[in-house]
Amino acid sequence: MSISFHLMKEDGCARLGKIKTKRGDIDTPAFMPVGTQATVKGLTNEQIVNTTSQIILCNTYHLYIRPGIERIYRMGGLHEFMNSNLPILTDSGGFQVMSLSKNTKITEEGVYFNSHVDGKKIFLSPEISIAIQKKLNSDIVMVFDECPKYSKDKDLIEKSSNLSLRWAQRSKKEFGINRDKFLFGIVQGGVFNDLRIDNLKNLLDISFDGYAVGGLAVGESQLEMFETLDCLKNELPKDKPRYLMGTGTPGDILGSVKRGIDMFDCVLPSRSGRTGLAYTWNGKINLRNSKYATDDTALDENVNCPASTDYSKNYLNHLVNTNEILASILLTWHNIAFYQDLMSKIRYNISINNFENFYKKNFEMLNN
Amino acid sequence: MSISFHLMKEDGCARLGKIKTKRGDIDTPAFMPVGTQATVKGLTNEQIVNTTSQIILCNTYHLYIRPGIERIYRMGGLHEFMNSNLPILTDSGGFQVMSLSKNTKITEEGVYFNSHVDGKKIFLSPEISIAIQKKLNSDIVMVFDECPKYSKDKDLIEKSSNLSLRWAQRSKKEFGINRDKFLFGIVQGGVFNDLRIDNLKNLLDISFDGYAVGGLAVGESQLEMFETLDCLKNELPKDKPRYLMGTGTPGDILGSVKRGIDMFDCVLPSRSGRTGLAYTWNGKINLRNSKYATDDTALDENVNCPASTDYSKNYLNHLVNTNEILASILLTWHNIAFYQDLMSKIRYNISINNFENFYKKNFEMLNN
Numbered sequence A, B: 001m002s003i004s005f006h007l008m009k010e011d012g013c014a015r016l017g018k019i020k021t022k023r024g025d026i027d028t029p030a031f032m033p034v035g036t037q038a039t040v041k042g043l044t045n046e047q048i049v050n051t052t053s054q055i056i057l058c059n060t061y062h063l064y065i066r067p068g069i070e071r072i073y074r075m076g077g078l079h080e081f082m083n084s085n086l087p088i089l090t091d092s093g094g095f096q097v098m099s100l101s102k103n104t105k106i107t108e109e110g111v112y113f114n115s116h117v118d119g120k121k122i123f124l125s126p127e128i129s130i131a132i133q134k135k136l137n138s139d140i141v142m143v144f145d146e147c148p149k150y151s152k153d154k155d156l157i158e159k160s161s162n163l164s165l166r167w168a169q170r171s172k173k174e175f176g177i178n179r180d181k182f183l184f185g186i187v188q189g190g191v192f193n194d195l196r197i198d199n200l201k202n203l204l205d206i207s208f209d210g211y212a213v214g215g216l217a218v219g220e221s222q223l224e225m226f227e228t229l230d231c232l233k234n235e236l237p238k239d240k241p242r243y244l245m246g247t248g249t250p251g252d253i254l255g256s257v258k259r260g261i262d263m264f265d266c267v268l269p270s271r272s273g274r275t276g277l278a279y280t281w282n283g284k285i286n287l288r289n290s291k292y293a294t295d296d297t298a299l300d301e302n303v304n305c306p307a308s309t310d311y312s313k314n315y316l317n318h319l320v321n322t323n324e325i326l327a328s329i330l331l332t333w334h335n336i337a338f339y340q341d342l343m344s345k346i347r348y349n350i351s352i353n354n355f356e357n358f359y360k361k362n363f364e365m366l367n368n
Helices: A045-050 A060-065 A069-073 A078-082 A094-099 A126-136 A154-175 A193-206 A222-232 A250-257 A268-274 A290-294 A313-321 A325-351 A355-366 B045-050 B060-065 B069-073 B078-082 B094-099 B126-136 B154-175 B193-206 B222-232 B250-257 B268-274 B290-294 B313-321 B325-351 B355-366
Strands: A004-011 A014-021 A024-028 A030-033 A056-059 A088-091 A102-106 A111-114 A121-124 A140-142 A182-187 A210-213 A242-244 A263-266 A277-280 A283-286 B004-011 B014-021 B024-028 B030-033 B056-059 B088-091 B102-106 B111-114 B121-124 B140-142 B182-187 B210-213 B242-244 B263-266 B277-280 B283-286
Touching: A004 A325, A014 A325, A024 A030, A024 A325, A030 A056, A030 A325, A045 A325, A056 A060, A060 A069, A060 A088, A060 A094, A060 A121, A060 A126, A069 A078, A069 A126, A078 A088, A078 B313, A088 A094, A088 A126, A121 A126, A126 A140, A126 A154, A154 A182, A154 A193, A182 A193, A193 A222, A210 A222, A222 A250, A250 A325, A250 A355, A268 A277, A268 A325, A277 A325, A290 A313, A313 A325, A313 B078, A325 A355, A325 B325, B004 B325, B014 B325, B024 B030, B024 B325, B030 B056, B030 B325, B045 B325, B056 B060, B060 B069, B060 B088, B060 B094, B060 B121, B060 B126, B069 B078, B069 B126, B078 B088, B088 B094, B088 B126, B121 B126, B126 B140, B126 B154, B154 B182, B154 B193, B182 B193, B193 B222, B210 B222, B222 B250, B250 B325, B250 B355, B268 B277, B268 B325, B277 B325, B290 B313, B313 B325, B325 B355
Parallel strands: A030 A263, A056 A088, A088 A140, A140 A182, A182 A210, A210 A242, A242 A263, B030 B263, B056 B088, B088 B140, B140 B182, B182 B210, B210 B242, B242 B263
Antiparallel strands: A004 A014, A014 A024, A102 A111, A111 A121, A277 A283, B004 B014, B014 B024, B102 B111, B111 B121, B277 B283
16 A cells, blocks of 8 residues: 555554555645645746645645646646655645535536536536546545635524535545545544534545545534534544544644644735734734834744745845735745744654643634 | 956957856856846746846836835845845836836936836836945946937937936946946947947946946837947947847847847746747747647757656647746746757857858847
8 A cells, every 4th residue: 555644653642653655655744735726826836845734735626727737737736747755635626615616506416507607507517526636636536525704593504514424425436446536535524523423434435545524614603613623522433534624723723633633725825925924933924014114123033934034024025015926925935944843843743742731832823 | 356257258249258247157148037126037046047148137116116115125135025036136226117117207317207006106217226236236327318219309308318318427336346236338329330339439448347238129120239339339349248138039139149148138028928928949938828738748859948848838838828837937938948948059059150151041030
């Protein structure tokens, strides 16, 4: 088997692990920068590697629309297309169908919708999504799910979760036997613990290489998210990686590691970077603020990244205020390096049985 | 003396030379990427160095307006502010006063104008421009000149050239004796050869460390530009560097080296890169063109730069069409690397007495 997951240590519910793929190992808890359209916005592949990122995420929905799958498949897959050797996780498109597309019509067979780019009619199904992800040749493939908006309507969420379950079964069938790639199931059920647990049990019967928690980061409170993770943490199998989709802030991540999550992805560090916002070990700061005009200190000396240590806040304030591309580049680079520094410190503290202290010391600052 | 210029070889009128500054040597003919606002748009300093650029240009006018000089001076100068070890040439602001400012009023004393950013009233004079450039601590300082728009009105151009001459004298006085920096005079006189030669002779009487040709790249034809250079090439002193300001296309550069020019700057490789245009040894190409969707070959295998060799036209076409920042980054990076590759080939061919053949073989393609 060229893929595997090893749980190396537990500290409370926090877990230290290693995912092995044919393209390299991923130390968990891991953060995956988001490369929606086959590029992490603003960064070269060298800069991504420099942040110590070990895996990136790309979006099936976006790539299906532009540039289309054949242009990527022809070159051998996403790695060749974007010239990256890092392992890649592709999502299935379910979340983007909910959040981006128009005139969405959901049937048992799949989803009809209009492209958010040009309005073109598109159909996605479990079979199509998995076939696309195979052509993209990603290392971790996600089942195609229906991802409902945040809702307190339990009937609606239950119906949706059951549909996602049938789609998970079809995704697994389409995926077939593949020793080179992981296929992850996605637990749905909204903020209803009984639906979550029921959904998970059914997914376990189908059996996947990893389990994602989906349908969060859709508008619920952090408390609701943590409660959902609390209800799942003892039900998820220990020997499989656990991935919380689309999350989150540094505080969300720290709180979710405490609840047993191994993998994260989020556009926040890159999107925030493009608006002048930096995450630092002294808290979140907005470089647009005029007070940084007189601050000649580095962005964050604690983070081992050129963008963090080699440029003053004075200079960054100037770049942000003059809308220079370099502002987006340096702040995205730093923010992802900061996220990876956080993950590295989380892993270290789990390894020395000190996670709870680390959590207590940092949660409030990171959650602000 | 920590600064010097050495003319190492002539091949026809083309010259091979070396400018020595305290921050490093510059092999000439040289191309200077433009870092208007203390950043070459879209590139990190590491990427600029990777293109083999040996000097960059920054703009006094822009930096005076934003972020203001004191924020740069406080850190020790532009190098410290922008975290670059490369030598820097600063222009004097004369050209931008003409091209960017509003309500410009020119007096003997200097220029009153409104900032193009916020309309604020600003005054620049030779003394102020030189004092600013000293605070920026650039390695090559330009005299403050009046740069008229392209005109066939000889009286107007003569009056302007004479004013620039008096300002050149005042610039020299303000610059004083400075063994760490070059001060360049700027030859004006529009497209009138007698005015140009007269202006140059007067500048030679004042005596500068180098001579720039100004008042070109303002709307004249390439033929007019080349004729102006032809009239100056035997009048400019051999032992001083010669800089053609604001030029140009690869063809402009090749034709100007043939006419004895040593230094160039231009926004073209960076600005074109941001619009999807790439200069290659197979000619200029627009990556937006749909034909590149089926072209999996590298942008230009002949240019030794990751942006040139490691990404397919297929991928670059996708990045351009989806307005990804990485499109601007990679195409700017490649274009500047292409310009430097051109300069390197020019220098090599001068060194082996083959410049005229190189010119004949490449001028038409590079000038398209």
